Structure formats: structure tokens, C-alpha cells
Amino acid sequence: MLLAIDIGNTHTVFGLFGNKQLVEHWRLFSEINRTEDEIAATLAYLLQKKKVSLDDVNGICISSVVPDLTSVYQYLAQRYFKITPLIINHDLDLSVKIVYKNPDAVGSDRLCNAVAGVKYYGKPLIIIDFGTASVIDCINPQGDYLGGVIMPGISSSINTLHKRAAKLPKVELTFPEHIIGRSTDESIQSGILYGTVFMLEGFIQSIQNDFGKNTRVVATGGMAGQIAERMDAIDHVDPSLNLKGIALIYSKNRKL
Numbered sequence: 001m002l003l004a005i006d007i008g009n010t011h012t013v014f015g016l017f018g019n020k021q022l023v024e025h026w027r028l029f030s031e032i033n034r035t036e037d038e039i040a041a042t043l044a045y046l047l048q049k050k051k052v053s054l055d056d057v058n059g060i061c062i063s064s065v066v067p068d069l070t071s072v073y074q075y076l077a078q079r080y081f082k083i084t085p086l087i088i089n090h091d092l093d094l095s096v097k098i099v100y101k102n103p104d105a106v107g108s109d110r111l112c113n114a115v116a117g118v119k120y121y122g123k124p125l126i127i128i129d130f131g132t133a134s135v136i137d138c139i140n141p142q143g144d145y146l147g148g149v150i151m152p153g154i155s156s157s158i159n160t161l162h163k164r165a166a167k168l169p170k171v172e173l174t175f176p177e178h179i180i181g182r183s184t185d186e187s188i189q190s191g192i193l194y195g196t197v198f199m200l201e202g203f204i205q206s207i208q209n210d211f212g213k214n215t216r217v218v219a220t221g222g223m224a225g226q227i228a229e230r231m232d233a234i235d236h237v238d239p240s241l242n243l244k245g246i247a248l249i250y251s252k253n254r255k256l
Contacts, residue, residue, distance in 0.1 A: 112245030
């Protein structure tokens with residue numbers, strides 16, 4: 001079995017794969033002060049709920065955008081699983097050509113999304129990942145990863161607005177009934193959520209003008225489903241895209 005670990009700025013997601021299929025997944029907060037012993041205890045409990053022990057895991061692959069946590073999970077893998085994990089970077093065999101100006105600067109989460117996106121949804125492709133940041137990644141008709149767009153995430157935008165403007169409340173992440181907000185809460189919700197929809201529609205249209213109208217759009221991340229309900233331009237929602245990419249990269253570079 002393969003344990004795929006996606007370490008993000010806000011959450012760390014674990015995916016358990018058996019026979020190359022995602023069996024289960026779990027989400028923890030990405031806490032810098034959490035030790036490998038605490039993580040191992042939590043993982044042992046979660047795995048046991050699926051009748052899986054630590055010894056049943058014979059492969060670990062890590063995608064991380066938090067360097068301080070990468071070493072913690074490396075030590076966890078070596079101490080509790082007796083496995084040297086595969087750490088994802090652009091030097092691995094990804095089956096997707098990276099033509100970013102500085103490949104070292106591409107987050108491993110973006111690489112995983114690109115690999116899984118091309119595998120399951122073809123090319124050309126636009127991937128939108130709703131996380132701490134909202135990220136658009138683009139794969140051209142030749143299958144090359146070009147780069148994309150990075151902007152503040154939806155939750156980050158609401159939190160920043162609340163912190164910087166004393167009289168503006170922190171609101172729920174729900175679409176208001178009308179674009180024109182009838183209260184301060186609704187006005188903020190409209191600005192952030194409908195604003196995100198309109199902005200993404202503009203980006204998608206511009207990219208499809210370059211790549212062609214057959215360019216598919218797949219969304220992933222926490223707000224993907226909610227935003228996709230308001231956007232005809234999004235063709236697919238795949239919450240597990242990143243985990244699938246981790247598993248694909250592992251199978252390409254190592255054997256279970």
C-alpha cells in the first residue's frame with residue numbers, strides 16, 4: 001500500500017492507495033510544532049480504522065510546500081514505517097515537460113496537479129486549485145506545463161479584509177442571494193465569492209483563446225465544488241487530484 005502525503009500551508013492530506021486506487025484519505029492541520037510521534041499516533045489510529053497497520057504500508061511519497069514540515073515527515077517515514085520516502089520535485093520523471101522559467105520555483109503541489117490532470121483529463125488543460133492561495137495552472141496542447149496564475153485564496157482574502165478593516169466582520173463562505181449585497185456581510189460575500197467567479201471566468205476565456213475552445217477546466221481544493229456550481233466554464237471537480245498526482249509520480253519513479 002502507498003501512503004501519499006500532501007503537505008500544504010493550511011492542511012496536510014493523507015491518501016491511502018491500494019492497487020493504485022485511492023482507498024481512504026484524511027486531513028490534518030499543518031502545525032509546525034507537531035512532532036513525528038504525534039503524527040504517527042494519529043496515523044496509526046486512522047489506519048487501524050481501515051484495518052491497516054503501519055507495517056502494511058510499503059511506500060510513502062511526499063509533496064510538500066512547507067520545508068519545515070518536510071523533514072518531520074521524512075523522519076516519521078523512516079522511524080515508524082522503516083521507509084525512505086520519495087520527495088516530489090521537478091527532477092523526477094513526471095511525464096509532463098516543465099517549461100517554467102525556474103523549475104525549482106514550481107510548488108510540488110502544482111506538479112502533482114499537472115501530472116494527474118493530464119493523465120485523467122487530457123490536454124490542453126486548465127487546473128484551478130482553491131487552497132490558501134487560488135492557483136491556475138496551464139498545460140498547453142503539446143502537454144507542456146507552462147505555469148499559471150497565483151492569487152490570494154478565498155479564505156485568505158476574507159481573513160485579510162477582516163483584520164485590516166476594523167468594522168468589517170469575518171463572514172461565512174457562502175454565496176449571497178443577490179450580487180448586490182443587502183448587508184455588510186452579503187456585500188463582503190459578494191465581493192469575494194462572485195468576484196472570484198468573474199475573475200476566473202476572465203482568465204479561463206483568455207487562456208482558451210490561446211489554447212483553443214476544447215481546453216478543459218478542472219477544479220480542485222476546498223472551495224472547488226461550491227465555486228463550480230456558479231461557473232459553467234468548469235468541466236470537472238476532482239477533490240483528490242493532488243493525491244492522485246502523488247501516486248502517479250511514485251509509480252513512475254519507484255515500484256511498490
